[in-house]
Amino acid sequence: MPEKVKTYFGDSDDEPVKQAPNAPAEPAIEEPGRKKKRNKKRKRDEPTDEPPSRDDKPVTQEAPHKSKSPTNEKPESIPEQPGNEDNVVGKAHPGKPPSNSKHNSKPKSLDNKTNFTSLREKANTLYEQRKKLPIFGHSDEIRKKLRDQDVMLLVGETGSGKSTQIPQFLVNEFWCRPTDTKITQKDGKEKSIKVGGCIAITQPRRVAAISLARRVAEEMGTPLGSSSPASKVGYSVRFDTSTSPSTRVKFLTEGMLLQEMLHDPWLTKYSAVVVDEVHERGVNVDLVTGFLRNLVSCDNQGRGGVPLKVVVMSATADMESLQGFFQEGFKLQAEEQKRIENGSAKGEKENGVTKDISVCHIKGRQFSVKTIYSPEPVHDFVDAALKIIFQIHYKEPMPGDILVFLTGQETVEALEHLVNEYAIDMDPALPKVQVLPLFAALPQAAQQRVFMPAPPRTRKIVLSTNIAETSVTVSGVRYVVDCGKAKIKQFRSRLGLDSLLVKPISKSAAIQRKGRAGREAPGQCFRLYTEKDYLTLDETNTPEILRCDLSQALLNMKARGVDDIVRFPFLTRPPRESLEKALLQLLNIEALEETGSISEIGRHIAKLPLTPTLGRVLLAAAENGADCLTDVIDIISCLSVENIFMNANSEEKKEAAETARRDLYRREGDHLTMLATVRAYAAEHADRKAWAERHLVSHRAMQSVMDVRKQLRTQCRQAKLLPGDQRNDHFPDPSPVLILQSFLRGFATNTARLVPDGSYRTVVGNQTVAIHPSSVLFGKKVEAIMYNEFVFTNRSYARGVSAVQMDWVGEALAG
């Protein structure tokens, strides 16, 4: 079963206007027109962008970056992965586009040619819907603003259509064409390059990037991504890039843009970058905005003088700080300019263009949602939610499902129990209730139940963590119950541990939750807190950059030549202490020189899709030989995805799984257990899904593990750390000592030793730490442990634990 298809991510807005809740996501581009064979026309006849074309003259299509190889490479064929149909879009087009020869591509492009008419018809139909989007009337205004100015801030409320329409408004603007220009290289020589031609739109999540690309391709009447060399819309997310030589609108994840910037710091491919969903404020978006500010407030030397347009879009109206942020950049630039002018005669560049920032506010299209506050403070929100749920159920008409926001799996399950219990004694004349839990750790099949319509005369009650706040859209909801809290992960740099704490949400999160009730009809939102409490909430979410370990972000910046971290334009500056902690961490793993500049090791690590620490481990393992590296890659792959081991919900299941898992457990600890698991899974050729189920191992997680493993292996081969020929047939016994010693090169400070009272104390800091119950070493006593994570929930836990010897730790700490 395709797993993610039915989840309507589409994110906060811009979803296709009508989505039948129970219809499977349509294979938009791949299928239609299969029976249409009459259209013999050539590629020229591909539809123009906006069906009734306005003032946009279609740009003659000249592939702007011919030299680039097609991005959708699937470098190696690994043994088939049964049931891996996860990436619906990515896997749907089997053939790569013919890359360098546009003209002799008969067999593969045949489908595309015949499709163009139907694609165009579809686009024409969609055009009618697009015209009704609130943003549509602002098209001219937006274009005008961006002709005059390079930076635009756009507040687009939920349902305004910004993510799908903005790129289409801009793609045919004159400034969006590829421009031939010259740059001066380091050696002083001039070089001709093409700059621009493409618009990038960043998204915080992969699913959003892919589904938006699919939608925009439909609206533009063009095939999607690599399915045709004439495709104008593509996307790029980790493990799945689908673009063509003529891609002009590209949706990508923030992380992907950062990666592109490592190789192309001037973003020469792009005429514009649209940063969507800034209000979510993940670390990556903060880095992206920082780099973009530097780009727009410089002389565009690396772009041959061609300016980059930047559109920053947010659903919440915290635009003043963003405006100030970009203005500050222009101000600094002007000052710099002045200083130069004083010495020389140049400096006419900015004449005629006011370097200012335009702001645009688009009202959303949402149904009204009535807010009902709790008259008094609530002490037990599970109990309060129970009462409200039945109050709604008794009083409010059908249809109208209820979505309840809770803090975590524990509260979800507690309330699930209570509601079911309470429902037994319900008046049989009333409609039934169907209680559905929803949280990330829930097996995929159980998550899918949330998207199925309720049986007749039944009200769906979805009990969710904040997964439903941004990542997943449940249809049919007219009532939201919001407990006003969420679990938030906070990295405490002083202690070097992550804490998972229940905290009040922000106003903007509360608004977001409330909005979930008004997507299909007017709704109601019951807040389990008083209005007074609401008013005391923070305006916005705490940016992640203030809550996480910064070592990766810093290494990223260092790799791009930002040596002076203090002068980097942070949207929100992280406290000095956490910056220092991260620098120290990078020094410890030799990613930085004593001077603070990036080392060779650091440069290498920065290119890996891993935390610096895991990157360091990988390089250390390479020193221990190819076999050790291969094994360590397997383990690292597990560590960089969600938990691969699942929990049984019933006792018998648990027992059965324990028995089946027994042969995977290794007394050395979790790392070697993971290795055994990956090896066994990879060796299973018959039915991996069944194997995973038997062992109570998450098949979905293992698929990600295999993706990461493949990616890391490819990278290691390219870096000559692994031999070029892949030998899947030889599996020498792993060497636990070498493997664990490799890990200690990155995790020497994540170690604890057994003290006489039977507890573990960290080697650095002497804090008490307990082995997490999910570990195979739980309850075991060994000389010393090394762990990947130090987390605080109800107490301090070490997760990802292996037994090590104190003298190894000593060696590793000594360097």
Next chain:
DNA sequence: GAGCACTGC
């Protein structure tokens, strides 16, 4: 005896 949510050439 325990698991907020995302993400990377």
